[in-house]
Amino acid sequence: MNKHLVANMTWQEYQSKVKDNILILPIGSIEQHGPHLPLGVDAMLAEKISLSIAEKVNAVVAPTVSYGYKSLPASGGGPLFPGTIDLKGSTVISLVYDLLEEFLHDGWQKILMVSCHYENEAFLAEAADLIMRNQKEEYPKILLSNWWDNLSEEVIPQVFDEVKFPGWALEHAAIAETSMMMHFAPELVREELIVDEGIDNPPTYQSFPPSPSLIPPSGCLHTARSSSAEKGRLIIENSTDNIVSFLEKEFFAKVTITD
Structure with missing residues (x-):
């Protein structure tokens, strides 16, 4: 059982974290x-990265918001593929x-939103x-x-x-x-299902409805060739350390030293 997950806490345990922790x-x-x-990559990564951050600072991790704004064709494949479940911008x-x-009503003063959907x-x-535009004090802060x-x-x-870096939009999957x-x-x-294909010339515009010919049948926008767990570890450790650095600056977060 992960001690940082709000969903695993009783209400008393949750309440005891509010004063001195980041949410x-x-x-x-x-x-x-x-x-x-899998379809849930963005939600899974959001939670895993949040837990990685929580291991280094005084933080707890709220239940993950697993649905997001519309997946756009040239940065996610769009509505052309079954299983892509989108929310309207107003809903998000x-x-x-x-x-x-x-969360603010519960008394949280330091909130970090970790987004893993472009x-x-x-x-x-x-x-x-x-929610914060009329606030004059420094805290609470989001x-x-x-x-x-x-x-x-x-x-x-x-x-x-x-493989040459194509830009973050095409780095989807x-x-x-x-x-x-x-x-x-x-x-x-x-x-064994990784394919070496993607979008060769991404458009500089968006089309509504999206053209089915824009995205390869696989749904891949760029190749995943040369992926490795070691590269994943490097990405997570580096980005987590840099996030912790700005949390220390913004929230004066206490870093937990681990072996």
């Missing part, structure tokens, strides 16, 4: 990730607003802004971040040592996510 809210999505990864804002409101960010930012913006520059060439899943949940990675 982490993981947010992902349910969307296609090619033939080799309302859902996250309501959750933040409840398309979520503007709507999560809107929810946080709406932070929003993700793993890809917290990778150090020197790490990216180590991850993309065989490709080397980074596949490697992280190999690190966290290798039993869920169908390595």
Whole structure:
């Protein structure tokens, strides 16, 4: 039983954490990730990364928001594939607003939202802004971040040592996510189904409805070739350390020293 998960706590245990801990809210999505990864990659990574952060600071992890904003064709495959379950932007804002409101009502002063779905960010930012825009004091404070913006520059060439980095939008279900899943949940990675294909010339515009010819039949936007559990470990450790660094700055978080 993980001691950092709010869902595993009694209400008294939960209440005892409010004053001196950070609350982490993981947010992902349910969307296609090619033939080799499960639909819940974004939600799984959001929770695993949040727990990795919680191991290093005084933090607890709220139940993961597993649904997210629409998966767009050139950054997630879009609605062209069964199993991609999308929310409207207004729904994401309302859902996250309501959750933040409840956490603030419980007394949380330090909240971190960890997003692992590329398309979520503007709507999560809107929810946080709406609930905090009239506040004059420094606390309570809400932070929003993700793993890809917290990778150090020197790490990216180590991850993309065989395949050129295509940009984060096309990295959907490709080397980074596949490697992280190999690190966290290798039993869920169908390595034999990895295909070496993607979008050669991503459009500079969006089309409604999306064109079925834009995405390869596999749903992959870029190759996952050269993925490895070691690269996943490197991504997680580096991004987690960098997130902990800004938490120390913003929240004066106490780092837990582990062996």
